[in-house]
Amino acid sequence: MGWGIPEQGWTKGPWTPAEDKLLSDYANLYGEGRWTSVAKCPDCIHIGLFLFVLSGLNRSGKSCRLRWVNYLKPGLKRGQLTPIEAGIVIELHALWGNRWSTIARYLPGRTDNEIKNYLRTHFKKKDRSPEKKEKGTKAIIPKQKQPPQTQEQLPQENDMIKRAISCGNSTPSDHHDQQITTESQGGKEMFFMHHPTNLEDQCLPVTCQDVAPWLDTIREDLCGGPWNLDNHPMGGMDIDHHDQATAAGFSCGRVNSIDYFYNEDYIFLEGRSCI
DNA sequence: AAGCGCGTCAACCGCGGTTTT
DNA sequence: CAAAACCGCGGTTGACGCGCT
Numbered sequence: 001m002g003w004g005i006p007e008q009g010w011t012k013g014p015w016t017p018a019e020d021k022l023l024s025d026y027a028n029l030y031g032e033g034r035w036t037s038v039a040k041c042p043d044c045i046h047i048g049l050f051l052f053v054l055s056g057l058n059r060s061g062k063s064c065r066l067r068w069v070n071y072l073k074p075g076l077k078r079g080q081l082t083p084i085e086a087g088i089v090i091e092l093h094a095l096w097g098n099r100w101s102t103i104a105r106y107l108p109g110r111t112d113n114e115i116k117n118y119l120r121t122h123f124k125k126k127d128r129s130p131e132k133k134e135k136g137t138k139a140i141i142p143k144q145k146q147p148p149q150t151q152e153q154l155p156q157e158n159d160m161i162k163r164a165i166s167c168g169n170s171t172p173s174d175h176h177d178q179q180i181t182t183e184s185q186g187g188k189e190m191f192f193m194h195h196p197t198n199l200e201d202q203c204l205p206v207t208c209q210d211v212a213p214w215l216d217t218i219r220e221d222l223c224g225g226p227w228n229l230d231n232h233p234m235g236g237m238d239i240d241h242h243d244q245a246t247a248a249g250f251s252c253g254r255v256n257s258i259d260y261f262y263n264e265d266y267i268f269l270e271g272r273s274c275i
Numbered sequence: 276a277a278g279c280g281c282g283t284c285a286a287c288c289g290c291g292g293t294t295t296t
Numbered sequence: 297c298a299a300a301a302c303c304g305c306g307g308t309t310g311a312c313g314c315g316c317t
Contacts, residue, residue: 012287014311035303065303066286101305112305117284120307 077109
């Protein structure tokens with residue numbers, strides 16, 4: 001099954017730092033996408049330094065690719081998904097089902113494996129605790145939820161993308177860019193969304209406030225979940241109070257009469273009430 | 276302190292699609 | 297055009313760490 005040559009004799013199991021280094025050096029020098037070459041080349045393809053060096057990398061092409069894509073590739077983020085990322089994952093999973101790699105394309109620096117693990121973990125949690133604790137209209141997003149849906153509702157139902165597209169100006173994009181990239185602009189993270197199918201030449205900047213409508217969509221599922229308001233940095237304060245939130249270092253936004261406050265770690269959504 | 280259960284994450288496996296020969 | 301090789305995806309598993317009893 002493994003790509004490359006021998007079915008037997010490949011090294012398996014956890015990668016060592018030395019192997020990582022070899023693979024990184026190889027990928028940086030020769031680029032991605034020649035994984036079987038990495039695997040088989042020690043004595044036949046590449047010359048010079050790598051002829052010697054790669055002889056220590058007895059991994060299948062598949063294994064090399066996986067390690068690179070999920071761990072070594074530059075630009076990968078580590079650690080927990082941010083609330084915004086989690087929200088995007090949840091909504092896209094609701095739209096597309098278990099198309100991990102497709103979902104991952106919308107989250108720069110995140111891998112399909114990571115998203116798969118994240119959702120499996122959280123669905124499993126949810127399956128085990130069917131009862132929901134009623135928490136009123138407030139919600140903290142970091143963890144949870146959303147039942148898997150069938151794949152019938154596919155891209156044409158992608159109103160999230162339609163909404164996002166409708167609220168920004170299109171600008172040409174480089175095809176080498178990821179479908180969403182982020183960068184800091186004026187201290188605020190900007191999302192550059194790239195339509196997956198038929199708007200390949202359009203890329204638009206979307207601010208955090210533009211992302212919020214998606215959260216509005218998932219909010220119905222998030223509210224009423226077992227949110228723990230005791231552990232968040234605002235200590236269970238009434239987040240309807242704009243001044244308190246901003247004083248606590250949160251940025252704020254408002255969509256469809258829903259106010260929300262966010263920082264790097266949390267998003268607070270409040271009910272439909274207005275300030 | 277030890278055992279157990281659970282959550283998380285890295286890695287493997289099998290399959291299907293695409294590209295190359 | 298067919299077969300082989302390659303690549304990527306999604307599902308699954310196992311190791312490890314942490315918290316609870």
